[in-house]
Amino acid sequence: MSRTPIIAGNWKLHMNPEQTTEFVDAVKDKLPDPSKVESLICAPAVDLDALRKAAKGSNLHIGAENCYFEDEGAYTGETSPKVLKEMGMDYVIIGHSERRGYFHETDEDINKKAKAIFANGLKPIICCGESLETREANKQEDWVVGQIKAALDGLTAEQVSNLVIAYEPIWAIGTGKTASSDQAEEMCKTIRETVKDLYNEETAENVRIQYGGSVKPANVKELMSKPDIDGGLVGGASLKPESYLELVNYQD
Numbered sequence: 001m002s003r004t005p006i007i008a009g010n011w012k013l014h015m016n017p018e019q020t021t022e023f024v025d026a027v028k029d030k031l032p033d034p035s036k037v038e039s040l041i042c043a044p045a046v047d048l049d050a051l052r053k054a055a056k057g058s059n060l061h062i063g064a065e066n067c068y069f070e071d072e073g074a075y076t077g078e079t080s081p082k083v084l085k086e087m088g089m090d091y092v093i094i095g096h097s098e099r100r101g102y103f104h105e106t107d108e109d110i111n112k113k114a115k116a117i118f119a120n121g122l123k124p125i126i127c128c129g130e131s132l133e134t135r136e137a138n139k140q141e142d143w144v145v146g147q148i149k150a151a152l153d154g155l156t157a158e159q160v161s162n163l164v165i166a167y168e169p170i171w172a173i174g175t176g177k178t179a180s181s182d183q184a185e186e187m188c189k190t191i192r193e194t195v196k197d198l199y200n201e202e203t204a205e206n207v208r209i210q211y212g213g214s215v216k217p218a219n220v221k222e223l224m225s226k227p228d229i230d231g232g233l234v235g236g237a238s239l240k241p242e243s244y245l246e247l248v249n250y251q252d
């Protein structure tokens with residue numbers, strides 16, 4: 001079984017529609033063959049229309065950084081997964097540590113969001129990862145396994161085969177401190193074993209697992225050489241076209 005690597009930019013609260021169009025125009029003809037590496041940008045909700053228009057007809061996959069678990073209703077300020085699908089999105093990131101931390105998103109919310117995303121024909125990128133305190137207490141495995149079990153609760157093997165899990169140790173996000181490739185591999189392997197325990201070997205072989213946390217052109221090759229790391233979820237280094245192109249074209 002060979003998994004197609006997936007390198008995703010998570011723009012967080014950066015970029016406006018004009019910058020989005022400029023970025024996509026600068027990268028869209030230089031992306032790798034999608035059968036070799038899947039290139040994805042996840043942008044703020046206010047930029048998604050510009051992202052879709054600019055990416056049309058190119059090899060760039062597009063996605064949102066979050067959504068709600070209801071399609072519609074009296075939920076002021078939320079983003080509908082149904083409308084994200086109608087807008088042509090492919091992926092939605094859920095459970096990012098910034099959403100869990102600043103916006104109090106729970107494991108239960110994340111599980112409901114994953115189900116709503118699948119119900120609308122989109123694919124979730126489910127984030128997990130431990131704090132520095134948890135790592136220092138050597139409890140990262142239990143922590144992350146708990147997050148994965150909660151996020152996947154009630155999902156079918158077929159759904160899990162089609163989703164992406166992003167392992168992002170909180171202490172490595174935006175800090176310049178990348179987990180070593182061995183530390184990243186160890187946790188991505190644990191996640192794959194967890195999927196095997198919960199489902200079966202085939203599902204574990206199919207699910208793609210990204211590492212995130214200070215991924216940059218200088219370390220992407222080393223991280224991607226690890227057997228259980230199938231991609232990167234990249235914040236800061238995905239904001240400039242040149243850097244993003246170096247990341248997605250890491251195989252060159």
Ligand SMILES: O=C[C@H](O)COP(=O)(O)O
Pocket residue numbers: 010096168172173174175176212213214215233234235236237
């Ligand atoms: O989703 C991306 C991660 O939070 C990593 O961000 P970073 O690449 O800026 O460390």
